[in-house]
Amino acid sequence: MRPLSALSVEDINGIDKVVFDLDDTLLSNGKLEEDAYSALFRLRVAGFTLIASTGRPASFAEVAVRQWPIQAAIAENGGVAFHCLDGPLTKLDTCPGHTRRERRARLETFTETLRNEFELQLADDNHGRITDVAFDIGEHHRVAPEVVERARNLARVSGFRTFCSNIHMHLTLDAFDKATGFAALMSNLQQDPVRELRRAAFLGDSANDGPAFAAFGLTLGVANVRKHLAKLTVAPRFVSHSTMGRGFSEIAARLVELRA
Ligand SMILES: [Mg+2]
Known part of the structure; x- marks a missing residue:
């Protein structure tokens, strides 16, 4: 893992989406703190499409999309999603x-x-x-x-x-993880999932983020990811100095700076 200061304009070339874990990545010990919340607005103003990706329940994802400055939330480790990427709030569950x-x-x-x-x-x-x-x-x-x-x-x-x-x-009993759940959401929107994986940055911290760290074009960990490296087959390419929500805010500031 390289420090965030090594992230370059070339690394974010073509990146137009930020996909991020909630617990211990955006949230600090379960709470959404001021700097992390305002970081979402800064990313949005900079033009990134924001997609939360969590192991938390579908009900959390629905509230997040309704209330936060984000366009989609994938819940239950990829199993189900809520989004307003192409119109009013839509639930995506590919299982009949x-x-x-x-x-x-x-x-x-x-x-x-x-x-x-x-x-x-x-x-x-x-x-x-x-x-x-x-x-x-x-x-x-x-x-x-x-x-x-x-x-x-x-x-x-x-x-x-x-x-x-x-x-x-x-x-x-579902076949999804955080990478394939994102791919399913993109396919459902008639977007090429492979291209979209390359055009997205993923931010996470722990073992259930492993499939995403292995699949997304640009991957970044908040500093507390170091505790979970033994459980990850692929580590994120870059890591923040701070942990949890402060680390998220630090990564967001760097992405916004480089995009400008
Ligand atoms: Mg987490």
Whole structure:
């Protein structure tokens, strides 16, 4: 990873979108602070299209698109999105309704298995979720990494996929991640997803950002990404000096400066 000061005009050539993680990237310990929030306005004024990409529930994404100066939010690690990129607020769930209901029932049954087997606790934001179930492994409860690993193994052999951020373990039957979720949103808008991945900067901090760090044209981490490097097959190309929301603000200021 190179310092933000090494980011050049050539690196941002053609970049017109900023895709960013929420927890511990835009948000600092779950809160949207003043400098990070104003950074969104500065990026928007500079002409970037802003797209949040989070493991948080669909309901969070809908509120963010309705209220913040952003044009889209992809939630549940790529499973579902809300956007106003081509008109009024639209929800994108590529899974047909009957399949979604079938998957929901399987998720709920297997959730009980995981709760009984590993004494895992549900995250406190499950009521707003459409495509996945989230377990709290570090937000309000600590779960030992080896317990998380055993739970993930059981999920895998049972036909489920899992993602971990530093706070949640997600269980899903959907095939998406933060890179393919973005690609699906672009395809739905009749845009070439490969070209759009190259034209977007991705900002993140942890393991569930891994697929995005491997796929986007320009990738940047906030300083706290250093704690999660062992879980990333591809590290972001650039890293901020500050952590979380302050790091986001620092990256935003650099992007705006170079675009000007
Ligand atoms: Mg994060």
